[in-house]
Amino acid sequence: MPGQPDLGRADLVSMLAELTAKPADQVPDRVGSMELAWLVHLVEQRYDRRLDLTDDQLAGIRTVDDALAVFHTSLTAPADG
């Protein structure tokens, strides 16, 4: 996949809205471990590939923007196998 993946902040917010049953404009910016697991899962489903994230990468994610940056890094890395 050349360049940046077509994954935007709005995509992550709408995924969180699905989890929390809130309108997108009321989704909190802060994400905990459950929200993060949910985002990783849905991003993996969407791109049909595994995000190989490290504990440190996950531990550094506190907000939706943090998550987006880490997912972009992972999605632009060459896929395994």
Next chain:
Amino acid sequence: MTGAENPQATAGWVDEVLLAGPAGDVCLRLPQPVDRGTLRRLVGEAQERMTGAGLRPGGAVALRLPPSLAYVAHLLATWRVGGQAVLLDHRLTDHEVDRALHRLQPQVVVAPVRSGGGALRVFVDVTAGVSAWSDRPAGSPHAVIQLSSGSTGPSKVIGRTAEDLVAEVRRYTEIDGVARPGERIILLPSMVHVLGLVGGLLYGLHAGVELCPPERLSGDAVLAAVAAQDTPATVLGVPFHIGLLASTVPGGPLPQLTRMTTGGELVPAAVARAFTDRYGVPLGNMYGMTEVGVIGTDLYGRHRPAIAPAPGIRVREQDGELWVSCPANPYVGLADPTRWADGWLHTRDAGVVDPDTGLVTIRGRLDSQVSVGGLKVDLTEVEATVAGLPGVTAAVVVWDDGISAYVQHDGALTEDALDRLLAERLAGFKRPRALHLLKQLPRTTTGKLVRSVPSLREAVS
């Protein structure tokens, strides 16, 4: 009373109820198979390490371990020594753990010296370190101590005896729809909390059900764990996990999948339907509490949202609150007749009991406790913690489809600073997802803090 009652005599239940069986039988798949002979050896080694560090019968062991083979071995070893296991969720902060250790005075603490395996692991590869902590006996005769988020700030301490745990394990064997000997449980809930501990680990070991945590927390990994063996598999989880599976497209047929069972909180009907439409197997529902374990079930999804009381458990409705039979006071150091009296636990859950069928419908909490991914959090604990931070002059914490904190401060506090302070004091699952800093919180004409969510939202905007 201090110290475990007849600790030596009670220790035999581990061998009899949990560890019995042929040495070659597989009891855990991580995914490498762990057989009973190996588990018995690991338990023996853990016993030696802990007694070498000062554990004696009647003493307590604080287990601060993530879900791991080390946790299983040290938990069973504690009981085999005749000790009391204090289960500390590995997500608790140092601040929360220190408070628990000073209150419960374990003789030894078991914590990871190394853990690995990567992110989002359900089971972690851990090397455990054992260190001496105090030389006092346990403060109560319970086999297990669990902490529950408390309404007055610090955690509530809940104790259960070995007899009570064994009774719950046997209760599971009488429930139609649980995994049977030779089958598998795909284990998702934490084994520090009652569903994963008794409904997963202890029942599985007792009944000869293989426990198979998925390689990581994702829908694909759960399905891979189901597909890994030919034997029937029950997925045990909390409502969050239903969403994971409902949003995963299986790569092919999964004839091994028997059912999914969840506890923790009510499941919205649409989520339940999305799951059953996709997988065509029953979605079971369980209701339980740390204090008594499983209270009722609906493992075929026939009565949703109602549940039928588990064998030997009586449930009654008293002034709109559900009361559950519980022979002994489960609270350590707390004699509160509004929580437990005369063999009845007052659940603080609103609900009704159908006089004809005996089915129980839970309507929600009567207090400030909420469930976050199956973990109970008392909002007053969070509020007391926020209000006690430097720079905070008042705080209101409410549930607004997530924990939300409204914070009145002295002018110098930033959201980032507040977030950092909370991260030192509260485990992640207890921390507010939304922080709102205000110069002035809304108050009633008599000066009381306003708690209505719309009024608080309006104050922010």
